[in-house]
Amino acid sequence: MRRWWSHVWPPFVAVLFFLTVWQLCTSLFHIEQWILPSPADIAKQTADGAGDLWGHVWATVRLTLEGFIIGTVVGLIIALILHMIPFLKSALYPLLILSQNIPTIALAPLLMIWFGFGLLPKLIVITLVCFFPVAVATMGGLKQTDRMMLNYMRMIGASKQQIFTKLELPHALPSIFSGIKIAATYSVMGAVIAEWIGADKGIGYYMMLQKAGYRTDRMFVAIMIIVVLSLLMFGLIALLEKWLVRWKPKQEG
Amino acid sequence: MSISEETRIAAHSPAAQSELPPALEASGISKAFRTKRSSLQVLDNVSLTVQKGEFVSIVGPSGSGKSTLFHIIGGLVKPDTGTVHMNGTEVTGQQGHISYMPQQPALFPWRTIEDNVLLSQEVQGTVDKETREKARYWLDKVGLGGFEKAHPHTLSGGMQQRAAFLRALLSPQELMCLDEPFSALDALTRSDMQRWLLDIWEESRRSVLFITHNIEEALLLSSRIYVFSGRPASVLQTVDVPFPRPRREEIIEHPDFIKLRRELSGWMREEQRKMHLQS
Numbered sequence: 087m088r089r090w091w092s093h094v095w096p097p098f099v100a101v102l103f104f105l106t107v108w109q110l111c112t113s114l115f116h117i118e119q120w121i122l123p124s125p126a127d128i129a130k131q132t133a134d135g136a137g138d139l140w141g142h143v144w145a146t147v148r149l150t151l152e153g154f155i156i157g158t159v160v161g162l163i164i165a166l167i168l169h170m171i172p173f174l175k176s177a178l179y180p181l182l183i184l185s186q187n188i189p190t191i192a193l194a195p196l197l198m199i200w201f202g203f204g205l206l207p208k209l210i211v212i213t214l215v216c217f218f219p220v221a222v223a224t225m226g227g228l229k230q231t232d233r234m235m236l237n238y239m240r241m242i243g244a245s246k247q248q249i250f251t252k253l254e255l256p257h258a259l260p261s262i263f264s265g266i267k268i269a270a271t272y273s274v275m276g277a278v279i280a281e282w283i284g285a286d287k288g289i290g291y292y293m294m295l296q297k298a299g300y301r302t303d304r305m306f307v308a309i310m311i312i313v314v315l316s317l318l319m320f321g322l323i324a325l326l327e328k329w330l331v332r333w334k335p336k337q338e339g
Numbered sequence: 340m341s342i343s344e345e346t347r348i349a350a351h352s353p354a355a356q357s358e359l360p361p362a363l364e365a366s367g368i369s370k371a372f373r374t375k376r377s378s379l380q381v382l383d384n385v386s387l388t389v390q391k392g393e394f395v396s397i398v399g400p401s402g403s404g405k406s407t408l409f410h411i412i413g414g415l416v417k418p419d420t421g422t423v424h425m426n427g428t429e430v431t432g433q434q435g436h437i438s439y440m441p442q443q444p445a446l447f448p449w450r451t452i453e454d455n456v457l458l459s460q461e462v463q464g465t466v467d468k469e470t471r472e473k474a475r476y477w478l479d480k481v482g483l484g485g486f487e488k489a490h491p492h493t494l495s496g497g498m499q500q501r502a503a504f505l506r507a508l509l510s511p512q513e514l515m516c517l518d519e520p521f522s523a524l525d526a527l528t529r530s531d532m533q534r535w536l537l538d539i540w541e542e543s544r545r546s547v548l549f550i551t552h553n554i555e556e557a558l559l560l561s562s563r564i565y566v567f568s569g570r571p572a573s574v575l576q577t578v579d580v581p582f583p584r585p586r587r588e589e590i591i592e593h594p595d596f597i598k599l600r601r602e603l604s605g606w607m608r609e610e611q612r613k614m615h616l617q618s
Binding site: 232234235237238239240241242243244248252253256257259331333334 | 410413414415434435436437438439441442443445447448449450458459461462463490492510512516
């Protein structure tokens with residue numbers, strides 16, 4: 087417990103310091119609330135408006151989770167196929183990178199035009215943001231299989247499938263998880279962008295409404311919720327990793 | 340020495356088994372690695388034999404292509420010329436016929452020690468309750484009792500090496516190929532492990548092909564030693580080690596042992612010197 091605290095207090099103090107400076111600046115320089123609300127204003131707004139927000143938060147959480155799961159599975163499948171067929175990998179890898187150079191914010195309206203305002207275009211947006219880090223990390227992890235262990239498996243006559251399930255996949259697990267962790271935080275962002283473009287509920291939709299009304303304080307509330315959701319997603323995956331990769335030697339520091 | 344020990348050893352002596360085909364017979368093996376510009380001859384017409392229940396060593400200067408020979412025997416690499424026979428059947432270029440212990444332990448970090456030790460049997464599909472019990476018996480025997488459910492990174496280098504050796508020992512294949520298994524260990528642990536391997540082998544009497552560049556180790560453990568030349572490697576000398584079995588570590592102080600060691604060291608030094616002149 088004491089050790090845990092020694093890790094937690096430096097960032098905690100840093101955040102506290104940052105919030106204090108912010109609070110002091112807004113009151114010292116008399117900044118208008120519609121330009122930059124103070125942390126106290128935001129806290130008050132959060133407390134007052136909490137009741138109306140739950141519906142939006144829940145909609146975003148659901149969309150995030152659905153998109154994240156689909157995106158991760160797509161990323162894993164792409165990585166496995168490209169890993170098994172090297173020709174496809176050399177042919178499609180540039181395309182994968184290209185797909186990440188198209189700004190999501192430009193692609194989203196197009197998807198709305200093609201697929202309407204339903205769930206499908208939103209899931210496509212999140213999948214597009216999520217699959218890439220998972221696919222790249224998984225392929226990287228599968229490629230870096232330990233030569234010694236690989237030679238050993240071949241020497242004792244392991245089949246391709248045995249090499250994959252007993253060596254390559256468990257060996258790649260830590261890299262796969264680093265990809266999934268990135269995807270988990272991206273998925274919240276993807277969901278919010280999807281909701282900006284066309285939705286009738288969700289945090290993204292709520293932000294759009296408040297922007298129109300110059301309710302900067304409420305936009306900050308929305309941002310805070312997004313940050314918390316991202317952290318929760320990250321924490322969830324980190325826990326899952328800790329449980330699945332518990333054989334890994336603990337790193338110091 | 341007890342009587343039962345004596346009879347067992349007699350049953351395992353090469354003379355009693357000379358009619359059986361050898362566990363390993365590699366004949367006329369040559370291999371060159373070619374790139375676009377150049378070709379590097381690594382093995383030149385190497386032939387060697389391991390009889391059933393025999394401990395055979397290969398010593399030679401480092402970088403002389405001994406590991407390549409193992410890769411050929413294990414079927415990872417195809418030789419340019421020559422054949423590999425095991426128990427009378429040709430297995431050139433085929434994998435899965437040897438049990439193998441690499442230079443580094445190469446234990447799988449996500450497996451417990453017990454599951455690591457059983458890996459080869461799992462791949463061959465021969466794990467059952469009996470093999471698990473056998474694995475536990477041996478783990479106990481080699482001083483890894485109580486570590487069955489531990490992960491490799493919690494063990495010391497010597498203990499990991501013992502687990503890697505057990506993994507090879509418990510493999511269903513007849514021939515064990517050990518590739519400089521002690522080279523990464525410190526001197527003290529190394530001599531411990533040599534004594535340990537000697538004891539274990541005296542009990543199990545598996546067919547072993549052992550690569551080392553430590554002459555004392557080779558003399559202590561083997562019935563026969565192939566001395567390899569520098570690159571390209573060929574068999575320079577074949578030495579039959581005359582000391583009786585079961586051996587004790589004390590023989591390293593025997594005058595004959597010291598004489599043989601001096602002789603082998605002389606050859607090795609000469610080869611090492613030639614290799615330096617080449618490069």
